[in-house]
Amino acid sequence: MIKITGLGYTYPDSTEGLRDVEIELAFGDDERITAIVGRSGSGKTTLLQCLARFLTPQRGTIEIDGVATATMPEKEFRAKVGVVFQDLYLFPHLTVLDNLTLAPVLVLGLDESEAEDEARRMLERVGVAHLAANYPAQLSGGQAQRVAIARALVLKPRFLLLDEPTSALDINTTNSFGELLRELGDSTNFIVVTHDIPFVRSVASRAVLLEGGRVVAHDTVESVMQRFLVTDGAETTTT
Amino acid sequence: MTVATHSGRRYPPGRVSSTMRWLGLVLLLTAIFQHIPAAAAPSAGTTVPGYLTVALTGKYPPFSFYDRDGELAGFDVDVSRGVARELGLKLKIVTTEWDGILAGLLAGKFDAIIGSMAITAEREKQVDFSRPYYVSGAQLFVNSKTGGNIRDIGDLAGKRVGVVLGETFEHYLTEKHPEIETVTYKSTVDIYQDMLNGRLDGFVTDRLVGGYQIKAADMPFRPAGDLLYRERMGIPVASGHHELLARINRALADLEKSGYLADLQRRWFGPAAMSTAATGAPDGISSRVVATKLLQGFGITIGIAFLSLFCGFLLAIPAGVVLNGRPSPLLFFVRGTVDFVRGTPVLIQLFFVYFGAPQAGLTLSPLTSAVITLSINGAAYMAEVVRSGLMAVPPGQKLASRALGLSPFQVFRFVIWPQAFRIAIPPLVNSAVALLKDTALVSVISVAEVVRQAQSIISVTYNPMKYYLIVALMFFVFTYPLMKFAGRWERNLKARGYADD
Numbered sequence: 100m101i102k103i104t105g106l107g108y109t110y111p112d113s114t115e116g117l118r119d120v121e122i123e124l125a126f127g128d129d130e131r132i133t134a135i136v137g138r139s140g141s142g143k144t145t146l147l148q149c150l151a152r153f154l155t156p157q158r159g160t161i162e163i164d165g166v167a168t169a170t171m172p173e174k175e176f177r178a179k180v181g182v183v184f185q186d187l188y189l190f191p192h193l194t195v196l197d198n199l200t201l202a203p204v205l206v207l208g209l210d211e212s213e214a215e216d217e218a219r220r221m222l223e224r225v226g227v228a229h230l231a232a233n234y235p236a237q238l239s240g241g242q243a244q245r246v247a248i249a250r251a252l253v254l255k256p257r258f259l260l261l262d263e264p265t266s267a268l269d270i271n272t273t274n275s276f277g278e279l280l281r282e283l284g285d286s287t288n289f290i291v292v293t294h295d296i297p298f299v300r301s302v303a304s305r306a307v308l309l310e311g312g313r314v315v316a317h318d319t320v321e322s323v324m325q326r327f328l329v330t331d332g333a334e335t336t337t338t
Numbered sequence: 339m340t341v342a343t344h345s346g347r348r349y350p351p352g353r354v355s356s357t358m359r360w361l362g363l364v365l366l367l368t369a370i371f372q373h374i375p376a377a378a379a380p381s382a383g384t385t386v387p388g389y390l391t392v393a394l395t396g397k398y399p400p401f402s403f404y405d406r407d408g409e410l411a412g413f414d415v416d417v418s419r420g421v422a423r424e425l426g427l428k429l430k431i432v433t434t435e436w437d438g439i440l441a442g443l444l445a446g447k448f449d450a451i452i453g454s455m456a457i458t459a460e461r462e463k464q465v466d467f468s469r470p471y472y473v474s475g476a477q478l479f480v481n482s483k484t485g486g487n488i489r490d491i492g493d494l495a496g497k498r499v500g501v502v503l504g505e506t507f508e509h510y511l512t513e514k515h516p517e518i519e520t521v522t523y524k525s526t527v528d529i530y531q532d533m534l535n536g537r538l539d540g541f542v543t544d545r546l547v548g549g550y551q552i553k554a555a556d557m558p559f560r561p562a563g564d565l566l567y568r569e570r571m572g573i574p575v576a577s578g579h580h581e582l583l584a585r586i587n588r589a590l591a592d593l594e595k596s597g598y599l600a601d602l603q604r605r606w607f608g609p610a611a612m613s614t615a616a617t618g619a620p621d622g623i624s625s626r627v628v629a630t631k632l633l634q635g636f637g638i639t640i641g642i643a644f645l646s647l648f649c650g651f652l653l654a655i656p657a658g659v660v661l662n663g664r665p666s667p668l669l670f671f672v673r674g675t676v677d678f679v680r681g682t683p684v685l686i687q688l689f690f691v692y693f694g695a696p697q698a699g700l701t702l703s704p705l706t707s708a709v710i711t712l713s714i715n716g717a718a719y720m721a722e723v724v725r726s727g728l729m730a731v732p733p734g735q736k737l738a739s740r741a742l743g744l745s746p747f748q749v750f751r752f753v754i755w756p757q758a759f760r761i762a763i764p765p766l767v768n769s770a771v772a773l774l775k776d777t778a779l780v781s782v783i784s785v786a787e788v789v790r791q792a793q794s795i796i797s798v799t800y801n802p803m804k805y806y807l808i809v810a811l812m813f814f815v816f817t818y819p820l821m822k823f824a825g826r827w828e829r830n831l832k833a834r835g836y837a838d839d
Contacts, residue, residue: 173743174743182738186732202744206743234834235835
């Protein structure tokens with residue numbers, strides 16, 4: 100469980116990114132995927148950056164299973180929380196396989212062959228095992244997306260943060276990517292930041308709606324979506 | 339520092355004072371060493387017992403030079419043979435650079451210099467000279483076709499007269515003939531070219547050297563007027579070697595009495611010798627010797643370039659990282675150093691290291707000075723390349739690595755640096771090409787790289803265009819594939835997904 104209490108972040112230019120965010124993200128066997136939605140500027144990316152510890156919030160705390168993330172050693176935190184970026188940032192100088200083995204070898208201390216076996220198994224699971232020897236520049240958008248997920252998952256994080264994962268995918272790829280996420284959710288919980296409503300509806304069990312840096316709804320996907328669609332495109336004051 | 343008349347050369351003062359300091363110790367040791375055999379056997383008071391070890395440059399035709407077959411020959415070489423024979427010793431000749439020749443004598447590396455050294459009061463403070471073994475002097479030469487009405491130096495007011503930079507002829511002209519426009523050159527070969535081009539109305543050089551070179555190169559020049567002044571050439575030995583000096587003086591007296599010296603003069607400077615030189619050896623040196631010299635020189639060139647590139651690159655990596663980092667006193671220092679090095683001529687930096695380091699108590703060999711200078715210079719340029727390579731790696735790469743739990747060092751070592759390096763390869767190769775070409779400059783501090791070897795060949799063949807063209811081609815054969823490679827690599831970078839934003 101991730102518990103966020105009184106979280107506030109103000110950018111150096113005084114823009115308030117997050118104000119007093121209070122949510123508990125609970126996950127269960129059938130509830131592996133939570134979506135964070137909102138319009139641009141609503142604070143969803145700021146929230147993701149804080150969850151990933153790339154931004155240090157000025158106010159409030161984030162706890163994972165009762166432990167404040169701010170006090171966790173870097174290594175322990177990174178082992179628990181993985182990130183897949185919107186731009187993926189695969190390492191262009193390494194093959195797909197080496198993209199996957201780099202961190203297990205360097206961070207987890209696995210030996211090469213062990214890491215390679217793990218990596219191949221993971222590539223198999225995400226359906227791109229045949230691309231192991233390719234370089235990132237040789238992959239399609241959908242393939243690269245799968246490799247990026249696999250790279251994060253080989254470290255077996257408890258939570259995986261996904262930033263706009265469908266932004267570069269076409270409809271077909273998005274659909275099969277959704278299926279993949281549902282299949283993968285056996286031991287990892289996903290927090291997906293997106294504005295792709297159909298995708299959220301097809302994959303997520305619960306959703307958080309942000310507006311103006313505040314949480315305006317946290318509920319089942321359907322109820323949050325209805326609220327989002329009502330407010331979307333209109334100026335609404337929500338307190 | 340170039341092929342020129344030895345008699346007129348100045349001894350670089352910076353080098354003397356610094357070398358002298360540590361030479362004091364060496365001198366003391368050699369003095370102790372030399373005393374033992376000298377006492378035991380009076381005939382063996384030389385550096386190598388049983389031998390007379392003599393130094394000359396081997397680059398001063400017709401006094402000392404390498405002949406067509408690469409053998410040492412010349413007037414000074416023959417005088418050395420005569421003197422050694424008179425002393426009953428075998429002859430050992432050491433060739434050394436002119437600007438280090440006195441230091442070598444003081445360090446006891448050889449017994450005497452038989453290299454056309456003029457007896458001057460300045461030099462007599464450091465060494466003891468024998469009686470003169472020949473007399474020469476400063477001579478004005480003019481173009482025999484266009485300079486028909488010039489009788490002597492008095493006819494040249496307002497005209498341009500060439501001299502080799504640093505020779506006493508230059509100081510003589512500027513002091514005694516301020517009405518003449520004195521133009522300085524690196525070597526007599528350059529002077530001849532400008533005489534032919536009509537840029538000069540005359541030139542002053544040593545009478546014998548000038549006469550010989552003009553004949554050998556078949557140049558349309560003639561002497562005009564009497565000697566401007568005379569120079570007496572002697573054989574210096576280290577101070578205190580009175581017995582050796584006395585024996586050399588006796589040997590010279592005997593050689594003069596027997597007519598040996600006069601014969602040599604006729605052979606090397608007489609009309610017959612001149613015509614042989616002019617007709618028999620238009621190219622003055624065999625192509626095998628030329629090839630050997632140029633290839634050896636180019637080997638040194640490549641060696642200097644490679645070593646400097648390696649050291650420079652090792653310096654450039656941390657410097658580039660600092661330049662790419664946050665503002666700090668270190669960044670300020672590195673930025674300042676890089677800007678200064680990039681904003682000043684390599685040639686000046688070379689002189690600074692070569693002549694400046696000894697003043698700080700650190701005497702560096704020409705080769706070491708060259709490698710240090712080019713390393714630092716290369717490092718400054720490559721640091722900028724490394725910096726821009728690091729900048730070109732998208733910041734997300736660092737973020738993604740951190741998200742995977744890599745430590746800051748691992749992020750640099752395994753993610754950022756490999757990409758930055760690939761991005762930096764084309765400009766790095768360009769830096770390498772620039773550095774390779776910059777090695778040509780180190781000829782000025784007498785490193786025997788390919789340009790200096792070419793200059794040495796040109797001093798005998800008087801054919802600058804031919805040999806400079808060959809050297810240019812040698813460089814090009816090496817740099818062209820490098821440049822092609824850099825271009826191809828650069829085109830591939832985008833396709834492989836580097837720095838695509």
